Amino acid sequence: MSMIAGHLEPYLVLSGLLFSIGSFGFLARRNAISMLMSVEIMLNAVNIAVVAFGAFVPALAGQGIAFAMLIIAVAAAEATVGLAIIIAIYRNRKTPLVDEYDTMRQ
Amino acid sequence: MPLPDTLPLIGITWADALFMLLGGVAVAGALGVVLGRDIIRNGLLLILTLGAIAGIYVMLGAAILAGAQVLVYIGAISVLILFAIMLTQSKAAPAKLNFQTQAVPAALISALLALIFAVTLGGGGWNATVFDGTPPPEGTRGAADALFGPYLLAFEVASVLLLAAVIGGIYLASLPRAGQIGAEEEEERR
Numbered sequence: 001m002s003m004i005a006g007h008l009e010p011y012l013v014l015s016g017l018l019f020s021i022g023s024f025g026f027l028a029r030r031n032a033i034s035m036l037m038s039v040e041i042m043l044n045a046v047n048i049a050v051v052a053f054g055a056f057v058p059a060l061a062g063q064g065i066a067f068a069m070l071i072i073a074v075a076a077a078e079a080t081v082g083l084a085i086i087i088a089i090y091r092n093r094k095t096p097l098v099d100e101y102d103t104m105r106q
Numbered sequence: 107m108p109l110p111d112t113l114p115l116i117g118i119t120w121a122d123a124l125f126m127l128l129g130g131v132a133v134a135g136a137l138g139v140v141l142g143r144d145i146i147r148n149g150l151l152l153i154l155t156l157g158a159i160a161g162i163y164v165m166l167g168a169a170i171l172a173g174a175q176v177l178v179y180i181g182a183i184s185v186l187i188l189f190a191i192m193l194t195q196s197k198a199a200p201a202k203l204n205f206q207t208q209a210v211p212a213a214l215i216s217a218l219l220a221l222i223f224a225v226t227l228g229g230g231g232w233n234a235t236v237f238d239g240t241p242p243p244e245g246t247r248g249a250a251d252a253l254f255g256p257y258l259l260a261f262e263v264a265s266v267l268l269l270a271a272v273i274g275g276i277y278l279a280s281l282p283r284a285g286q287i288g289a290e291e292e293e294e295r296r
Binding site for chain 1: 118119121122124125126129132133136137139140145148149152155156159162163165166167168170171174175178179182183186187190191193194204205206208209212213215216217219220223224227228229232233234235236237238239240241244246247248249250251252253257260261264265267268270271272274275276278279
C-alpha cells in the first residue's frame with residue numbers, strides 16, 4: 001500500500017513548496033531573467049496542483065489536464081513577451097538588473 | 107523475475123520512492139534556480155526542475171501533459187530563456203550581489219507562505235480518492251472532452267493570445283532600433 005504517491009496531499013504540498021520557492025525568487029532576485037524563471041517555477045507549481053486535483057477528485061476528471069494545457073499556453077505567451085521586453089530594455093539600459101531601471105523614480 | 111513490491115531493505119513502495127526522487131529533484135532544482143549565483147547554471151537547473159515536474163505529470167497519469175511540458179517548457183521556453191541570458195550577459199552582472207536588499211523579508215514572507223500552504227493543503231478534506239499506487243493513466247479523452255466542450259472559448263482565446271504574444275514579441279524585439287540610435291547619441295553628448 002502506497003503511503004505517499006496514492007494520496008492527493010503530498011502533491012499539493014510539493015506544489016506549495018515550489019510556489020513558495022518561486023515567490024522568494026521573484027521577490028529577491030535582482031536579475032530580470034531570474035525573476036522570469038521564478039515566475040515559470042510558480043506557474044509549474046500551480047500546474048502540479050491543478051493536475052493533481054484532476055487526477056484525484058473524481059468530479060474534476062479530465063478538467064485538470066485541460067486547464068493545465070491552457071496554463072502552459074499562457075505561460076508560453078508570457079515568456080515570449082516578457083523576454084522581448086527584457087531584451088528591449090537591456091538594449092537601452094545595458095543592464096538586466098531590475099533595481100537599475102529607475103528612470104521613473106525622479 | 108518480478109520485482110518485489112517494495113524497495114528492498116527500506117520498505118518504501120516503488121511509486122513512493124519515485125515521487126520522493128522526482129519531488130526532491132524538483133525542489134532542489136528550484137532552490138538552485140532561486141539561490142544560485144551563476145545565471146547560466148540557474149537556467150540549466152530550471153530545465154532539470156521542469157523535467158522532474160514532467161515526471162510528476164506522468165505519475166499523475168497525465169502523459170499528454172508531460173509531453174507538452176517537454177515540448178513547450180524544456181524545448182521552447184528554456185531555450186528562449188537561455189538565449190535571453192546569453193544576450194543580456196554582461197561581465198558586471200553575475201559577479202555583483204544577486205539579491206535585492208529586500209531578500210530577508212522576502213525569505214520570511216516565502217517561508218510563511220510555505221507554512222500556510224503546508225497547513226492548508228496537507229490538512230485534507232478534499233474528498234479525494236486514495237489510490238493504491240499512483241493514479242491510473244487518464245488518457246486524452248477526458249481532457250479533449252473538457253478542452254473542446256466547456257473550455258472551447260478559453261482554448262480559442264489562448265490561441266489568439268499566443269498569436270498576439272508572438273507578434274508583440276517580434277515588435278518589441280525590433281523596436282529599440284530607434285531608441286538605440288538615441289542612446290548612442292546621448293553617449294556621444296556625454
